[in-house]
């Protein structure tokens with residue numbers, strides 16, 4: 232038992248404790264979504280790279296976008312003339328030349344690894360830039376003798392800034408052989424009838440694909456892991472329900488009935504019918520004898536925030552406190568800025584708490600909170616930290632929640648009382664999936680958009696017409712407009728998101744000078760904020776960024792969204808990104824820049840983007856297209872909380888899990904049997920330990 236325990240602790244510990252992972256790479260792995268060892272094991276390859284293709288340089292035009300291995304002689308070095316420009320080496324064979332390109336780093340290092348006149352084997356993805364073949368950051372640079380070692384199929388993983396495929400493979404190779412054999416949490420009969428492998432065998436298999444079929448969601452090892460995930464999700468949901476059933480809350484009578492009415496009356500706009508309907512549904516819950524647990528769905532920009540705040544006012548009218556939780560610092564500050572004037576105008580005391588508030592100010596705030604001197608607390612996850620105590624917390628709204636708030640719900644209910652909870656999500660969930668994901672959890676939808684919004688003019692433009700796009704932007708900027716320019720997820724070479732953004736930034740800076748800013752995940756919070764502030768203040772007119780702007784940023788004056796290599800994004804993500812413009816009464820547009828050789832699925836995605844702005848429709852279409860078999864590099868299902876399960880391919884698993892959970896809740900609702908204990912382990916692995924903990928405490 233204790234051997235198992237320590238094996239489990241190792242799986243749940245930070246990747247930093249793995250061999251080959253240092254303090255520098257740990258944060259990068261965290262950004263990849265793999266902070267713990269177990270997360271890394273669940274990080275599945277999505278492609279097999281075939282380095283067996285060895286064309287001549289003269290034939291490369293047929294290999295654009297593909298990975299090849301080349302035998303070249305280094306003919307020339309081109310040093311960067313300025314910071315921000317890349318180092319290039321020219322490689323040559325009998326049939327032609329290509330550029331080998333490196334961004335960042337010190338040119339001296341590249342010069343050394345590719346000395347003039349040396350023969351080298353290079354392997355990586357072929358791109359075209361200004362009509363010339365290039366290989367940006369080759370995956371391998373080796374001497375001709377290493378050829379056989381390089382030329383084999385290898386699993387390819389979703390990557391991020393500073394995490395290369397080579398590196399991921401290296402640490403996985405260290406970790407996989409020492410994988411523990413965990414006690415089985417799945418039902419024995421189910422395992423036998425399905426022929427699924429054990430957890431240990433499944434993990435090993437998914438990281439050693441040999442054929443394309445091994446990458447498909449129908450691969451037995453993948454199915455088993457997906458089932459683990461679905462089961463943990465549904466079990467946590469069932470445990471949560473169980474914990475809520477006996478919870479009866481005593482509703483106090485309202486003391487100040489007119490607060491909410493006044494708030495709504497003072498708003499600079501009238502609520503839409505959809506908003507009013509949501510409020511009515513919420514009001515019913517908030518008068519019931521059980522605490523509310525409701526999902527508020529609505530597209531980006533649909534106006535969920537005022538609905539949430541109006542709901543929170545129900546609690547404040549009863550003399551209780553309320554909290555609004557945002558996923559990021561930027562968003563929390565933004566809420567503070569727009570909401571406090573409205574709330575202070577009706578005599579409420581509003582405060583904001585984030586991880587950045589420290590020292591005396593924080594202590595004073597916490598004291599006021601405990602004393603009931605604050606009516607509404609806005610903040611980030613800092614709100615559910617241990618030191619934060621309310622005098623009387625009545626209602627909570629959680630904004631843009633990526634994951635169903637099981638844990639938050641439990642943590643909040645232990646802050647005293649049984650607060651009503653509204654979970655907001657901007658991820659439109661297709662109706663066909665809702666049941667599988669949330670069972671019969673109550674939901675309200677803010678459909679449509681507030682009145683007065685103009686449709687976003689969406690166009691697809693081939694990347695070789697970049698010059699025209701730039702001319703258009705110059706005109707728009709002169710007219711006072713502002714532009715987001717989002718750089719792609721890069722997943723087929725080791726050029727990272729960041730390098731792509733920096734390269735574009737360097738290029739456009741030559742044209743736009745100080746009018747251009749850059750925002751990416753590796754900046755410190757301070758630098759990020761400053762970049763954002765410059766953009767909000769209009770000091771910069773173009774904001775180049777990686778996908779960090781995806782979540783909720785609101786700059787109404789930004790009316791143009793350029794998405795670089797749009798074919799590399801999933802539909803849900805394109806939709807989220809486009810939602811950053813069209814936030815005022817001004818005409819907005821979205822330019823989807825694509826490169827050649829679009830797959831048919833990519834083509835359909837871009838077409839859907841042109842045709843509709845309805846997030847729910849887009850989600851349905853996304854589901855269909857994903858069913859059509861394209862596996863995207865990064866997690867782009869657009870559906871919260873799942874990384875292993877595929878909604879289309881694993882539909883049956885949801886049904887099986889529903890039956891399984893019913894059985895568990897009937898036989899062993901407190902998870903006390905042997906299987907019950909193993910299921911607790913499963914919950915812990917998926918970060919649902921609070922659900923397990925709740926069971927433990929009765």
Ligand code: ADP
Pocket residue numbers: 500501502503506529530531532533534535536537657681682
């Ligand atoms: P989201 O649902 O993405 O959180 P927000 O709540 O941020 O959307 O609303 C987007 C914008 O629309 C905000 O500026 C908000 O003040 C405004 N808004 C909300 N409701 C209405 C309405 N009924 N009429 C006009 N504007 C509205």
Ligand code: MG
Pocket residue numbers: 535536630631783
């Ligand atoms: Mg919002």
